[in-house]
């Protein structure tokens with residue numbers, strides 16, 4: 001029988017009623033003739049609660065125990081979903097990551113999926129089971145410890161299963177009815193896209209649009225998984241949601257297709273570092289050794305052999321970055337006069353494959369922000385995106401202004 005992967009995010013399984021609603025949706029696909037792999041998230045808010053408990057118990061925790069705790073939310077949903085399906089007379093059972101087993105790297109809280117053997121689940125399908133309910137977000141390391149795939153990781157579990165089982169489709173059920181031109185909670189006139197290219201979705205996700213975890217988009221692109229985002233609250237329909245697909249399948253071509261933002265950004269400036277060969281290598285080498293994810297970098301013009309170096313990283317990594325740069329003395333090779341950390345910035349990005357062939361997007365973006373009186377602190381560009389760092393208090397204003405300036409509420413052709 002053909003296989004379908006259906007993933008239900010936290011809000012779609014937030015209560016027993018919603019689990020029933022999701023189970024009914026699964027039942028429809030079973031009636032359509034599919035064997036279903038249902039990937040479930042923890043009930044809405046559960047993972048945050050678990051992370052809170054970990055932080056309260058142990059500020060510098062053992063990452064293996066962090067994973068043991070935060071993976072547990074998904075186990076509850078998986079069991080409840082399997083029971084709900086059984087109540088509907090649909091043969092189903094739950095699978096935790098280690099039971100599949102979903103094999104991952106040993107990088108706790110950010111593990112990578114290495115392999116999903118299909119035998120166990122296929123054997124059950126062969127015996128008449130119609131739904132394998134799999135706890136998302138979790139796997140097992142080579143050492144036999146529970147791992148998790150990073151926040152939002154159930155999306156990646158879903159796409160990886162779709163690839164491993166050669167599923168007809170991977171449907172991601174969430175609390176919005178598709179991918180929008182920007183977060184519909186921030187811009188009221190955000191427009192749902194019927195299709196979006198893998199490349200653009202990848203940029204939007206990595207620049208903060210949390211509707212899909214970045215890694216899930218990468219996997220779908222690599223393994224040619226037919227990926228759809230849709231709402232678990234709407235009535236079922238054939239063409240619902242947004243299809244994430246190859247560029248060639250899209251007729252509509254906006255220069256900018258979406259605006260992404262991320263509030264959890266920080267800007268660090270090292271004042272007066274020596275301007276000599278090897279200094280950037282030393283600074284960013286220390287940061288990389290400390291596991292700091294540096295994003296944007298600028299180096300100011302040097303005067304008297306000294307220069308300022310500015311970079312951005314996630315807010316939660318600021319103290320780690322400070323420690324890495326301050327530790328050392330002369331063998332550290334980095335001496336600076338002062339380290340200034342600004343933890344109240346946000347990153348706003350415009351994304352679109354049309355930027356490859358059309359100029360003027362950056363100029364329009366900067367003009368729009370300046371008309372709103374918003375100061376740009378750092379700029380970074382790539383082939384299909386422009387990102388700026390601004391004061392966090394202007395984030396919503398900037399998103400709306402850019403959405404309006406690029407007329408994203410209207411389809412273009």
Ligand code: ADP
Pocket residue numbers: 008009010011012041152173174175176178179180181182183184185204208209210211212258
């Ligand atoms: P789930 O719990 O189902 O995984 P998430 O909260 O992780 O759901 O992702 C869905 C949320 O992503 C939406 O509620 C929305 O606020 C947010 N979001 C951000 N950017 C976008 C976008 N461009 N299109 C749609 N949703 C977006």
Ligand code: ASP
Pocket residue numbers: 009010041042047048073136137150151152153154155
């Ligand atoms: N429950 C996990 C989280 O909240 C994984 C997921 O829902 O995708 O991050």
Ligand code: MG
Pocket residue numbers: 009152155210211212213
């Ligand atoms: Mg999510």
